[in-house]
Amino acid sequence: MTDMRSLDCLFAPKKIAVIGASDNKARIGGRVLDYLLTQFPGQTYPVNPGRATVQGVPGYPTVADLPETPDLAIVAVRSEDVLSVVDQLGQRGTGAAIVFSSGFAETGDEGRHEQEEMHAIARKYGMRLLGPNCIGLVNRSEGLLATFAAISAPADEGGGVAIVSQSGAVGAFFWREVHRVGLGANYLCTTGNQSDVTAAEAVSHLIEQPDVKSVLLFLEGLPDPDVLLSAGLRALELGKPIVAMKSGFSAGGAAAAASHTGSAPSDDALVEALLERAGIVRAETPAELVYFSAAFAAGRFPTGNKLGIVTGSGGLGVVMADEAARAGLVLNRPSPSTEAKIRERIPPFGSSRNPIDYTANSVNDPTIFDSVVDTVLQEAGYDGVCISGISPTTSAERAAAVRDSVERNQKPALVHTADPEVVRYLIANGVPAFTDAPTMVRAMAALSEYARRLAQGSKPAPTLAVGRVDDAGAGTVLTEDASADRLSSFGIAASPSALPHEAVEFRLEATHDAQFGPITSVSLGGTLGELMTESAHALLPLRSGEAQRMLERLCRGRLTDGPAALTPGGVSQLADLIEQLSLTIDSGTGVTRATLNRVVISGAEVRAHGAEVTASA
Incomplete structure (x- = not known):
């Protein structure tokens, strides 16, 4: 029910009324009033028909009795009284209301009907509603704690x-x-x-x-x-x-x-x-x-997926390496010059490879940690660095050293430590820190993915309503031969489906979703599809390279990279076929769903079988 009118009355009001205000600061209508009276610099008006004063300020029996119209009203009354209050607020010209009260759509059909009626009342008066069944909002810079x-x-x-x-x-x-x-x-x-x-x-x-x-x-x-x-x-x-x-x-x-x-x-x-x-x-x-x-x-993003790991625990290094592989990060060995500098500082039983293990010998000489971290942060072969091992016994010094090194080198760096105070210190100083090492590694993968999306940009961006249909199955389901003929007009060759199983099979589909609009999907087919529920989806129209990334998401990337991967030619042809199929449901084609039930890849050859088209014209 989104209505893109301004939300300024919600987030930056100057005058607020609390309907159902209480003298008891432990109650919902009392706590929010207490917050407003002690922190909000604007005007606050309590509304309570049974009190002349509420928490030491004048109270008003009804909305109609307020000395001026509030920008925002907070509604903390029984659910059966909410609709009447919302109507009174609308008549008064209130800009927005926050409804704390529960007992609406979450309770079933009757509550949903009342909620729809409440929204209709507010909409009639041009008043925005937050809730119901919410705890409100906070705008710290305005001193606004409109919450209980x-x-x-x-x-x-x-x-x-x-x-x-x-x-x-x-x-x-x-x-x-x-x-x-x-x-x-x-x-x-x-x-x-x-x-x-x-x-x-x-x-x-x-x-x-x-x-x-x-x-x-x-x-x-x-x-x-x-x-x-x-x-x-x-x-x-x-x-x-x-x-x-x-x-x-x-x-x-x-x-x-x-x-x-x-x-x-x-x-x-x-x-x-x-x-x-x-x-x-x-x-x-x-x-x-x-x-x-x-x-x-922290605002520092890796430009690729090459990760350096620094740790004082070989075992934790293994854990982080496993997590990096799952997250699609690559652990390359450092350059010879970087390795030489690391070997100068760590004992012979440490590791200058990647993960880089400076060992527990740093307990005897904590500056080993400082120098190794600084050296790895200077390594051009790493897009980001994950660091673990700040000892609680020297946490303040080591945390300061990491902070200084990150600021000096400006490479994306994340830190793992068991000391929550170090976490708080580093985050407050712009260095992301974690109490769980695998979460740290996944965060680096998230930073890398976001950087990729930033580089890709934000266009094109059609609304999801374009081409949307209420029923993706609307129309006539064509026979397999007729479906193949229909797809041939889009340059897609589909053969009869009665063929022996071979190589790797996929199922491709382009359709309309009632909520998300035009979409396309690829999933494993054949025997693999019966054993594994692997699929990837994308909104249409596809962006450049998006079909390829859909295939990369299947089986954690093992279909496109690794010993059992498809050939580059096969991947490229399958991505092209996904793009071709997605064009079949463009506006004006008359196709509401197009499916290729068996797409067989053998080497660089891709063959489509089992076409099924639903057409409205």
């Missing part, structure tokens, strides 16, 4: 991060976490049931703010993928990274999201394709979301 969450916003702990979360409790958790690790945030926006303002729209607004450098995003549902796509591409233009976690991808998770915020499920493969196209980096866990955000906040 038990959080604080110290003036000296701001950062360039904006947190947008559909879940209120999760959003408050991330707010506390980014401050705990030394990163800090300027904004928190929780959207709840998203009756009007969605998470995607909040992101669109926040990336335009000068005090926002990056966005941490938590989603349960995605009702407006086109808005998120536009926001992601705009953020790429501005150089403001968005790191997102999308929950509810499993059957159980989707059911929980529906009962939590009334969110409708989305195909996770298509969410992945959307984030890829939008330049949004996906995190899989809450810890990744926080620490990836810290890595992006």
Whole structure:
């Protein structure tokens, strides 16, 4: 239900009314009032029909009794009273309202109907709604804590991060976490049931703010993928990274999201394709979301995927090397000159290869760590460096040495340490730090991927509504022969499907999705497809090289690189076929779905079989 009217009344109001204000600071309507009275520099008006004063300031019995029209109203009343209050606020000309109250779409059809009625009332008056079923928002620079969450916003702990979360409790958790690790945030926006303002729209607004450098995003549902796509591409233009976690991808998770915020499920493969196209980096866990955000906040991005690892533990070096391989990072040996410098400082039982192991001998001479780190950061053959091994006994000195070396060399560098105080110190000083080494390595891979997307740019960016149909199966399903004839007009040769199994098989499809619009997909076929559910999706139209990257994502890249990889010619021809098939559902072709059920690759030869086309004309 996104409506792209200004959100300034939400994020930068001058006058606020609290409907359901309480004298009890432990209650929802009391805590938010306390925050506003003690930190918000503008005017705050409590509304409570039973009190002449609330927390020491004049109270008002109804919205109609307010001495002036508020820019923002906070609604903390029973669900059965919300619609009446929203109508009163609309009649008064209020710009926006935050509805804390629950009991709407998350409860079922009746609650969903009431939520739709609430939105209709607000829309009639041109009033924006955040929520219902949310905990509100924070704009630290404005002293605005329009929330009942038990959080604080110290003036000296701001950062360039904006947190947008559909879940209120999760959003408050991330707010506390980014401050705990030394990163800090300027904004928190929780959207709840998203009756009007969605998470995607909040992101669109926040990336335009000068005090926002990056966005941490938590989603349960995605009702407006086109808005998120536009926001992601705009953020790429501005150089403001968005790191997102999308929950509810499993059957159980989707059911929980529906009962939590009334969110409708989305195909996770298509969410992945959307984030890829939008330049949004996906995190899989809450810890990744926080620490990836810290890595992006430093603003240093590798220009490739060549990683150097420095560690004082050979075992941890093995763990990080494994994680690097999984993440698509390459561990090259350092140059001979760099190796020679390293060997001068480490004992004979250390390793000057990669991972570089300076050993526990650094306990006796901590400056070994300093010199090895500085030497590796100067190695031109590495696009980024992961460093582990700051000892708790010398943590302050080593942390300062790493900070100075990173500032001096300006190479993307991430640090792993078991000392949480060192993590906080380094992040606060612009050096991303982690308490988990594998997460650190994955963060470097995320930085590398984001740098690739930055280099690729943000165009073209058609709206997802282009070419969208309500039913991808609409029309007539043609016979296999008729489907082959139809595809031949697009330059695609498809033979009958009754052929013996050979080499590697794939299934290609181009279709329309009701939520995401035109899409294409490639998946393993034949026996492999029965054993492994491997697939890759992309939004249409495809960008240059995107079909190739779809194939690279299958089987963790082993189909395009490695001993069992397809031939370069086979990969190139298959990528061309994906691009050809995607053109069949362009506007005006009359094709709503085109499928090649068996695409067989033998060497550099690619043959298509089992055509199936659904056509509306």
